[in-house]
Amino acid sequence: MPVQSPFRRLATGVCVAVCLALLGTAQAAPAGNDTVALRVDATAKSTPLPHFWEQMFGSGRASLALRDNYRKDLEAVHGATGFEYIRFHGIFDRDVGVVYRDAQGKIAYNFSYVDQIYDGLLERGVKPFVELGFMPPELSSDVNRVHDFWYHPNVMPPKDWAEWEAMMRAFTQHLIARYGIEEVSSWYFEVWNEPNLAFWGGTPEKDSYYELYDRTARTLKGVDSRLRVGGPGTAQAAWVPEFLKHVHEVNAPIDFVSSHVYGDDTAQNVFKTNENISRADMVCRSVDKVHKEIVASPFPKLPLIFSEYNASYANLPNVTDTTFMGPWMANTIRQCAGKVDMMSYWSFSDVFEEQGVVKTPFYGGFGLIAADRIPKPAFNAFAILHKLGDQQLPLKSDSALATRRADGTVVLALWNYAAPVGDTASYTVGEPKGGTKHFDVDVKHLTGQAQATVWRVDQTHGNAVATFDQMGRPAWPSREQIAQLREAGKLAPSESATLQNGKLSIDIPPQGLVVVELH
Numbered sequence: 001m002p003v004q005s006p007f008r009r010l011a012t013g014v015c016v017a018v019c020l021a022l023l024g025t026a027q028a029a030p031a032g033n034d035t036v037a038l039r040v041d042a043t044a045k046s047t048p049l050p051h052f053w054e055q056m057f058g059s060g061r062a063s064l065a066l067r068d069n070y071r072k073d074l075e076a077v078h079g080a081t082g083f084e085y086i087r088f089h090g091i092f093d094r095d096v097g098v099v100y101r102d103a104q105g106k107i108a109y110n111f112s113y114v115d116q117i118y119d120g121l122l123e124r125g126v127k128p129f130v131e132l133g134f135m136p137p138e139l140s141s142d143v144n145r146v147h148d149f150w151y152h153p154n155v156m157p158p159k160d161w162a163e164w165e166a167m168m169r170a171f172t173q174h175l176i177a178r179y180g181i182e183e184v185s186s187w188y189f190e191v192w193n194e195p196n197l198a199f200w201g202g203t204p205e206k207d208s209y210y211e212l213y214d215r216t217a218r219t220l221k222g223v224d225s226r227l228r229v230g231g232p233g234t235a236q237a238a239w240v241p242e243f244l245k246h247v248h249e250v251n252a253p254i255d256f257v258s259s260h261v262y263g264d265d266t267a268q269n270v271f272k273t274n275e276n277i278s279r280a281d282m283v284c285r286s287v288d289k290v291h292k293e294i295v296a297s298p299f300p301k302l303p304l305i306f307s308e309y310n311a312s313y314a315n316l317p318n319v320t321d322t323t324f325m326g327p328w329m330a331n332t333i334r335q336c337a338g339k340v341d342m343m344s345y346w347s348f349s350d351v352f353e354e355q356g357v358v359k360t361p362f363y364g365g366f367g368l369i370a371a372d373r374i375p376k377p378a379f380n381a382f383a384i385l386h387k388l389g390d391q392q393l394p395l396k397s398d399s400a401l402a403t404r405r406a407d408g409t410v411v412l413a414l415w416n417y418a419a420p421v422g423d424t425a426s427y428t429v430g431e432p433k434g435g436t437k438h439f440d441v442d443v444k445h446l447t448g449q450a451q452a453t454v455w456r457v458d459q460t461h462g463n464a465v466a467t468f469d470q471m472g473r474p475a476w477p478s479r480e481q482i483a484q485l486r487e488a489g490k491l492a493p494s495e496s497a498t499l500q501n502g503k504l505s506i507d508i509p510p511q512g513l514v515v516v517e518l519h
Contacts, residue, residue, distance in 0.1 A: 035438045038395065040402045042410045042518075043445040046391035049403055052340055053333050054081040054386060056129055057348035057368075058308055061090035061151060064351050065117045073349035073369045074124055080383040086121060087129040087307055087344050089193055092136045092167070093153050099136035099167060107138065107163055111174050118179070129188045129307065129344070131233070132168070132216060134199070139163050145201045150356040155201040157208055161215055168219040172227060185226035190258050190307060191216045194235040206239065210246050217253040230256035233307060236269045237261045237286040240293045248298040256341075257294055260308035261286035263319075263328070279319075280328065280417060283309050284335035291339040303341040310346045315355065315364035317427035318420040321465055324432070326381035326457045326513030327399075327415035333385065334401050337392060345382075360475045361485070362427070362468055370464070372482045375489035380462035383491055384455040384515040387411055399437065410446065410518040414439050418510035429469050431459065432510035443502040443518060450518050452504055454495040458512035464489030 057077060064070050065088065077083065092098050096113045118128055134153035137143045141159040146152040158164040175184045193199050195209040202208025209232065217229045232243045237259050247254050261270065263279035270286050271277075277285060287306060294302055311328050312319045319325070336343065350358060350367035361370040368379040389403035389411050401413040416437040422428025443450070459466060467488035471481055497504070499518070508514050 034435055035440065036397065036399055036414075038397060038400050038402075038412075038414075038439060038441045040393055040395055040410065040412070040441065040443045041445055042393070042404065042408070042443055042447075044393050046393050046404055047338065049337055049388065049390050049392040050341075051386070051388070051390065052336070053329070053343050053345070054083050054382060055342045056085035056087060056305075056307070056344040057083055058344045058346040058366075059086055059088045059348055060352040060354065061093060061095075061153075062088050062117055063090065063093070063095045063113065064088070064353070065120055066113065067351060069373060070349060070351040071120055071124065072373060073351060073367070074121075074126065076373070076375070077348045077368055077379070077382070078125055080379065081386050083348075084127055085129040085188065085342075085344070086126050086348070087131055087190070089131055090134060090151070090153055091117075091130065091132070093134055093151070094137055095151070098171070099138045101138055107166065109167070109170050109174075111171075111178075114171075114174075115178060118175075122179070122183075127183075127187055129190065131190050131193055131307075133192045136167070139167065142201070147198055149354045151353060153199075155199050157202045157212060161211075164212075165215055165219045168216055169223055172220055172223045176224060181224055181226060185224070185228070187228065188256065188305070189220055189227060189229045190233050191229065191231040193233050194260065195232060196234045196236070196238045206242070210243075210250075213243075213247075214250060214252045221253045228255040230254055230258055230302075230305070233258045233260070235260050235308075236265050237290050238270075240290050241297060244294070244297040244299055244302075254299065254302065256303040256305050257290070257299075258305045258307045259286075259290055260306060262309065262313035263311040264313060279311055279419075280331055281335070283311075283332055284339070287336050287340045287343075304339070306340055306343045308346045309343055310366055312364075315366075316420065317362055317364035318422040320364055320366055320378065321362045321370070321376055321427075322420065323377040323458055323463055323465075323511040323513075324418070324420050325376070325378035327417040327511060329378070329381050330385060330401060330413045330415045330513055331398070331417055333388075333413075334398075360473075361477065362465055362473070364427075370489075372477065372485070374464050374482065374485045375462075375491075377457050377463050377465065377489075379489070380457045380491045381513055384457060384513070385413060387455070387515050387517060388413060400439070408447070410443060412441065412514075412516040412518070414441075414506065414508060414514045414516065416508040416510050416512045427473070434510035436510070437508045437512075439506045439508065441504050441506070441516075443499075443504075446499070446502045446518060450499040450502060452497050452499055453517040453519070454497075454506070455515045456492055456495075456508075456512065458509050461492035462489065 267275040350365035389405035393402040395402040418432040418434040
């Protein structure tokens with residue numbers, strides 16, 4: 001769970017016509033530019049590339065799902081990516097009102113808001129990835145022990161395990177009664193959130209979480225064995241080997257493994273080393289670590305789900321608000337492919353209140369869509385990366401990905417990774433450093449006279465932040481300014497050209513992402 005708090009870890013022929021259409025000029029690439037020569041065989045043997053990066057998104061706490069702006073952002077992201085699952089915190093928090101005690105002190109349940117929340121998701125084509133937490137104050141062993149998030153979730157174990165188990169039983173029975181077991185068995189149930197950080201107050205930390213997991217997983221399976229349950233949902237890719245060892249020893253149910261990582265987590269926290277791992281590499285290094293841990297465990301075939309990830313866990317405007325996210329995301333897809341079943345980008349929207357009510361549209365929030373329904377460059381990056389095929393073609397490059405769709409269409413992602421302009425919580429206005437990358441692409445065995453359709457996300461394409469800067473970054477944009485920002489944030493129109501002999505040339509500026517469809 002991202003938060004800044006005391007608890008958080010701080011030589012090819014090129015067609016002139018294509019150059020005109022794709023480069024915007026007939027001139028050759030300037031001397032000194034970084035040139036990338038790519039050779040792709042459209043008929044080569046491929047490997048599966050399920051769209052693991054866009055199957056699930058995270059969001060703020062459960063009650064936000066009742067809001068109109070949340071639901072509109074959900075519809076926008078679902079329309080761009082077709083994602084299947086959403087995960088959020090706090091389905092048992094007080095503002096959802098699941099648990100109460102009557103006048104005689106007897107526990108009772110109210111699933112009114114739960115139903116409205118889940119109905120709203122399902123009506124929009126999205127299923128819940130149910131994070132089971134946090135502790136209802138009525139069940140908590142310490143009502144005063146809360147996390148420092150603005151909405152202060154309770155982080156303690158229950159004072160009576162029987163009451164927790166009864167709530168789990170009633171909750172899942174209600175879901176099945178309302179939605180049917182065929183539907184609910186397609187959901188995921190994850191036990192808690194980041195128990196290795198301040199989101200869990202049990203002691204000893206690990207053993208008390210194991211008890212929570214064992215009791216919860218067995219209760220769910222007792223309701224219906226088809227329910228999918230897993231964990232440990234740890235931060236910093238932690239605990240997986242020992243957690244799986246424990247689950248095996250006590251024969252607790254488990255259907256998937258989940259964990260989290262962010263691009264600015266440290267090597268010390270994740271790997272217990274003193275390396276300097278870059279933001280570009282941290283997420284997939286961590287995915288690889290956990291993937292190998294599962295393979296070496298008593299459950300080598302368990303699915304791996306990173307139920308939170310992003311380039312930063314802090315609110316860094318020069319990271320999550322900017323065009324930096326396009327190349328970072330494409331590179332993450334390249335590195336993580338084949339090692340993870342599903343990843344949940346944190347988060348789909350800046351309808352989000354962990355640090356309090358959002359004060360300005362671009363503050364470094366985690367969402368793809370800023371406040372006031374303004375698309376960020378990251379939204380457009382996800383939209384064009386959605387066009388990738390589901391088969392990966394061989395290509396040795398750290399700045400390109402080649403894919404093929406079932407109909408034979410070749411889709412390329414090309415990018416120019418450049419560091420954030422300012423890597424602090426204070427926004428720094430300026431152009432990304434680095435030179436333009438010149439790509440010479442030669443695709444063999446394309447059928448007929450191939451056409452290239454090109455989508456871009458960079459400083460001048462699909463970037464509302466540039467317009468926001470020109471406005472002077474107003475804290476409270478007017479309605480007219482919001483309309484201008486929404487327009488500036490739209491995905492730029494595609495470019496097109498006819499290829500000659502499968503060759504094309506394209507220039508990409510620093511922090512630029514390009515997706516090319518060859519058909």
